[in-house]
Amino acid sequence: MYNSKITGLGFYVPENVVTNHDLSKFMDTNDEWIQERTGIKERRWIKEGSGDSTSVMGAKAARTALERSGLKKEEIDFIVFATLSPDMYFPGGGVEVQELLGMDTIGALDVRNQCSGFVYAMSVADQFIKTGMYKNILVIGSENHSGGLDKTTRGRNVSVIFGDGAGAVVLSRTEDSNKGILSTHLHSEGKHAKELVLEGPSTARWVPEILANNDPNDVSYYPYMNGQFVFKHAVTRFSEAIIEGLEKNNLEASDIDLLVPHQANLRIAQFIQRKFKLNDDQVYNNIMNYGNTTAASVVIALSEAWGKDRIKDGDLVVLAAFGSGFTWGSVFIRW
């Protein structure tokens, strides 16, 4: 029986820092509101002409993860790429990363699970390794939000929250059953699909239809979020996903060495921290510096935490996420 463990991590964020004060220059918002409600101080947004895109950032993060794994690109068997903001409507970003990294004709799969994207992607990769089909898989989360946000006051409840960036891990086969991914837990509840959504362009809201309507109030091509509704569900579902993993592995919350929650809102992470009676050393947050980077957020935080020596050999690391779909889940890892 094979197990899968992380052998390399990396992340990349665009250089361009956008502070809350910067945002207040082009929309009616302010640093106090953003920090008080979300904890965010600044985020990175791709600068036009920089050459960065969802796939390019994903490839940059993947290069670092690959280098740290000590593996050659020829040893990677498969790519799983999570994003809600692919460079193109189709094909997805996985194939672009395969090309950018100059990899052989290995398979590349895109995961469309928004903020839970990286958790879902890890679960998919874990199954491929556990069945023995693949040995080394690149798992990437990357988002270019800034290219598609409503940066006027109309869109402020969404646009101040989201940032750009990418993270990646190499997941590799191990025969040590005490190390690596212990379990993954995935859930969805499609009845709330429209509470956090970008409706068009899509086959249901095609571009010509949006243009023909010429309706200035039609903003279906910008993300919509019912913030308080999403918040309430997030705190419940985050908790459930963590409890499910603890029960499955006969563990207590106090056994968690590091919880890496999806960086949706610092208030959500703090609520979870209090609920499970975790101290500050047991939770990693970086939303202050990067905002919410959706499918990239958990892996950027994981990679950054590892880089700051917040994770030791043998630690119990828990990844948990909730987002659009609704989708949510967790990954339990013995490091």
Ligand code: UT7
């Ligand atoms: O990552 C996927 C999962 N996402 C989440 O989990 C996000 C969950 N939701 C949230 O984090 C919060 O609901 C938000 C941070 C999005 C919003 O915070 P809130 O406390 O729920 O605020 P609200 O939407 O109820 O808005 C309160 C007020 C409104 O004004 P009035 O109607 O009270 O006069 C908004 O118009 O704040 C106003 N507002 C803003 N003011 C300044 C909304 N956005 C802004 C803004 N700057 N950016």
